Amino acid sequence: MPEPAFRIATFKGDGIGVDVTDATLAVIEAARKRVGGFNLQFEFMDAGAAYFEETGRDIAPGAEETVADADAILLGAIGLPTVRHADGTEIAPHLRLREQLQLYAGVRPVKAYPNAPQRLADARARGIDLIVLRESTEGLFYSAAVHRRSEVASDEEVRDVLRITRATTEKLHDFAFRLAAKRKARGGMGRVTCVDKANVFQSMALFRKVFDERARRFPDIEHTYNYVDAQALDLIRKPWEFDVLVMENMFGDILSDLAGGLVGGMGMAACAEIGDAHALFQPAHGSAPDIMGHDQANPLAAILSGALMLDYLGDRAGHQALADAAALIEAAVQAGFEANALRPMEFGGDQGTKAATGALIAAIERLCV
Numbered sequence: 001m002p003e004p005a006f007r008i009a010t011f012k013g014d015g016i017g018v019d020v021t022d023a024t025l026a027v028i029e030a031a032r033k034r035v036g037g038f039n040l041q042f043e044f045m046d047a048g049a050a051y052f053e054e055t056g057r058d059i060a061p062g063a064e065e066t067v068a069d070a071d072a073i074l075l076g077a078i079g080l081p082t083v084r085h086a087d088g089t090e091i092a093p094h095l096r097l098r099e100q101l102q103l104y105a106g107v108r109p110v111k112a113y114p115n116a117p118q119r120l121a122d123a124r125a126r127g128i129d130l131i132v133l134r135e136s137t138e139g140l141f142y143s144a145a146v147h148r149r150s151e152v153a154s155d156e157e158v159r160d161v162l163r164i165t166r167a168t169t170e171k172l173h174d175f176a177f178r179l180a181a182k183r184k185a186r187g188g189m190g191r192v193t194c195v196d197k198a199n200v201f202q203s204m205a206l207f208r209k210v211f212d213e214r215a216r217r218f219p220d221i222e223h224t225y226n227y228v229d230a231q232a233l234d235l236i237r238k239p240w241e242f243d244v245l246v247m248e249n250m251f252g253d254i255l256s257d258l259a260g261g262l263v264g265g266m267g268m269a270a271c272a273e274i275g276d277a278h279a280l281f282q283p284a285h286g287s288a289p290d291i292m293g294h295d296q297a298n299p300l301a302a303i304l305s306g307a308l309m310l311d312y313l314g315d316r317a318g319h320q321a322l323a324d325a326a327a328l329i330e331a332a333v334q335a336g337f338e339a340n341a342l343r344p345m346e347f348g349g350d351q352g353t354k355a356a357t358g359a360l361i362a363a364i365e366r367l368c369v
């Protein structure tokens, strides 16, 4: 029987996006070779600020149709602060893709690895292992998803809309509970926390009301609440008490960076954006213009996003080999840090992007499968 093959629409994008995507492709190939049983066909396309400067377009013609047909989308990073539209906003076609493909579930794992920096003195910080689940199509980014959607009243006032719909919120909360159940089966806490501001905003009251309704369908999963300001405090005070945190788009944008900082920095911040029919995988960080072109980027956020992609493809196709390849990459990151074989420059180590990638591939080749 021929091995199943999956089509991956791939955008390297801008700045360090190019380097970390190359690293991810090399690591995925190493894991695929070890595990076997599936093939991946990467289709490379242009998008981003550099492409916009060159052509006046933010994404290559035909690319939006190609991504809609692909099994998954892999992206490096998009945007450069020096390249902007006339209204002052940056080039961000990926926000449009989120909306077009309805990628409502933004999954951002936050996990402490041994020997990676821990910003909190409390020893329990070694046990941080949580997910920020960021709704990614509406909330306060609703205005940003499509250019010129902001309600511009005049040059003196601009209004951006915070939109919460029942349909998306039901799907989001169901996703949160299913994710907590999957993590519980692997030893997780089985807890979902609704992070909102339901005390003052009607939109957030709806978000919480729908959370309560959906929670009843998942009696084996504990459900709790936190206002977003208290959640910011608790992410510093006791992040080890949280499992899956589900929240509106802008809250998730901010808290996922904060949480990423707790376990090192943006170079560890992986991200999956999942909808009912499509999914996009990219590190949560940007193009890092301050270090681009110097082989200094930590590729692990992009690589761990690649592992999330393999896990997603395995789930959808019911094909264990892909989930095994994802688990192998995650185990290699864990083993690499444990043995002090992974030493990214981002954390003061001696490994640039290429050296860290090489060390991870060596760990993949050493691990038993």
Ligand SMILES: NC(=O)c1ccc[n+]([C@@H]2O[C@H](COP(=O)([O-])OP(=O)(O)OC[C@H]3O[C@@H](n4cnc5c(N)ncnc54)[C@H](O)[C@@H]3O)[C@@H](O)[C@H]2O)c1
Pocket (backbone or CB within 6 Å): 016, 020, 076, 077, 078, 079, 080, 081, 090, 094, 265, 266, 267, 268, 282, 283, 284, 285, 286, 287, 288, 289, 290, 291, 296, 297, 298, 299, 301, 346
């Ligand atoms: N999804 C995306 O593609 C995305 C996300 C965020 C920002 N951006 C864009 O990226 C550009 C730069 O934005 P920014 O500076 O606010 O955020 P950034 O994430 O690019 O950088 C923030 C800081 O983190 C560091 N950093 C980020 N990733 C790193 C890595 N892998 N290894 C080591 N250090 C890393 C950078 O050097 C910088 O000091 C902007 O144009 C912004 O719009 C794109």
